[in-house]
Amino acid sequence: MDKSTGLWLGWLAILAAVVGFFYAPYWLGGIAAVLGLIVLTTPQKALAWGAIALGIIAILVPLFS
Numbered sequence: 001m002d003k004s005t006g007l008w009l010g011w012l013a014i015l016a017a018v019v020g021f022f023y024a025p026y027w028l029g030g031i032a033a034v035l036g037l038i039v040l041t042t043p044q045k046a047l048a049w050g051a052i053a054l055g056i057i058a059i060l061v062p063l064f065s
Helices: 003-020 025-039 045-064
Strands: none
Touching (some): 003 045, 025 045
């Protein structure tokens, strides 16, 4: 994948994680984490790790509340 695709997928993953805090956290948090793992294959490492972290947090918050 090229740099532009990594940017788009990374921001899409972060958007999914943020929406996951308010609606369908298990689905959207999982989607964000998986997209973050895919983005790890591109040069956008910080964006990927941010998406993975937000996706995991979106999944864990409803479990502990």
